[in-house]
Amino acid sequence: IxxxxxxxxxxxxxxxxxxxxxxxxxxxxxxxxxxxxxxxxxxxxxxxxxxxxxxxxxxxxxxxxxxxxPRMKASERAAVLLKAADLIESRLEQIARLDALESGKPIAQARGEIGGAVDIWRYAASLARTLHGE
Structure with a gap:
């Protein structure tokens, strides 16, 4: 860039x-x-x-x-993880720009990688909702 x-x-x-x-x-x-x-x-x-x-x-x-x-319900933990995903997504362009500048990678690649991180946080939240046992 x-x-x-x-x-x-x-x-x-x-x-x-x-x-x-x-x-x-x-x-x-x-x-x-x-x-x-x-x-x-x-x-x-x-x-x-x-x-x-x-x-x-x-x-x-x-x-x-x-x-x-440790005392939160799985649904509450999922909400925290979704909030993290939302915060990253709300700053995606800023984070991607910094990543591209620091690494020299194309901005499109940085955007894709940060978007992938958002997806991982959301996936983790979906898993938190399905936890069973202790």
């Missing part, structure tokens, strides 16, 4: 999501993704180290033990 006007702006920063909070890496490290087609830095991602991985694992464990997910 053509180089966007925002290429001259600072790269989009992305933080880690740990325990429901967006945080930087504790050591400040990050990974830059440059467009192979244009050479400009598109985005900058906080680079998780061992401390962040451990914190994320602990947060996930706490969320599962004390959060609502």
């Amino acid at each position: 053509a180089m966007p006007a925002e290429a001259s702006q600072a790269p989009q920063p992305y933080k880690l999501l740990i325990g429901g909070k967006h945080v930087d890496a504790s050591d400040g490290r990050s990974i830059e993704r440059a467009s192979p087609g244009h050479g400009f830095v598109v985005s900058r991602y906080a680079q998780a180290g061992a401390a962040e991985v451990e914190a994320a694992v602990q947060a996930a464990h706490r969320a599962f033990e004390t959060g609502p997910w």
Whole structure:
């Protein structure tokens, strides 16, 4: 895709999501993704180290033990998965554009891949409705 006007702006920063909070890496490290087609830095991602991985694992464990997910009915879980699909679909063009810029792939391919991700979330929701047993 053509180089966007925002290429001259600072790269989009992305933080880690740990325990429901967006945080930087504790050591400040990050990974830059440059467009192979244009050479400009598109985005900058906080680079998780061992401390962040451990914190994320602990947060996930706490969320599962004390959060609502294990007590939700299958239909409620399905609704959460469908909401995720809807959110991805509502931002499909934005996500596909970033993917195409970062990877150098054609925008049509990126759109198809993101659309496929939406389909997978919806498929998972359909499976959640058919769970039986404990």
